[in-house]
Amino acid sequence: MDNLERIVKSAAEMGAALALETLGLTAGEISQRKARATYGKWFTDAEKAGRIRPSRVDDGRNGTRHYRVVAIQELRTADLVRAELQLNNKKTL
Numbered sequence: 001m002d003n004l005e006r007i008v009k010s011a012a013e014m015g016a017a018l019a020l021e022t023l024g025l026t027a028g029e030i031s032q033r034k035a036r037a038t039y040g041k042w043f044t045d046a047e048k049a050g051r052i053r054p055s056r057v058d059d060g061r062n063g064t065r066h067y068r069v070v071a072i073q074e075l076r077t078a079d080l081v082r083a084e085l086q087l088n089n090k091k092t093l
Contacts, residue, residue, distance in 0.1 A: 003087065007080045014073035021070060029055060032065040035072060046075060 021028030032054070035043050046052045052075055054065040 003080060003084045007077065007084060010073060010077040010080055014070060014077055017069040017073055026069075028069055029066040030069055030072075032067065035067050039072065039076070042076065042079075043072065046079075051075060 017026075017028065020026045030038070032047075043052070052067065052072060055068045055071070056066050058064040058066075
């Protein structure tokens with residue numbers, strides 16, 4: 001799968017997540033553990049770099065961190081677009 005296909009897929013996933021959240025079919029949030037399982041190293045790196053922050057944290061010392069799915073998808077799509085632009089720029093040079 002090339003980078004443009006990944007961009008389209010990520011944008012479609014973002015749209016679907018937003019539609020489900022808007023219609024009230026889902027809460028629109030996932031836990032930190034589920035996000036790491038779903039998005040892998042990319043999510044962990046984005047979290048450590050402070051590029052994504054939890055939408056809410058449960059009470060307690062080790063409260064569960066919840067992230068908005070739409071926010072994750074937006075950042076992921078933006079990263080893919082940025083990568084594609086950098087690749088295209090290298091090809092034209």
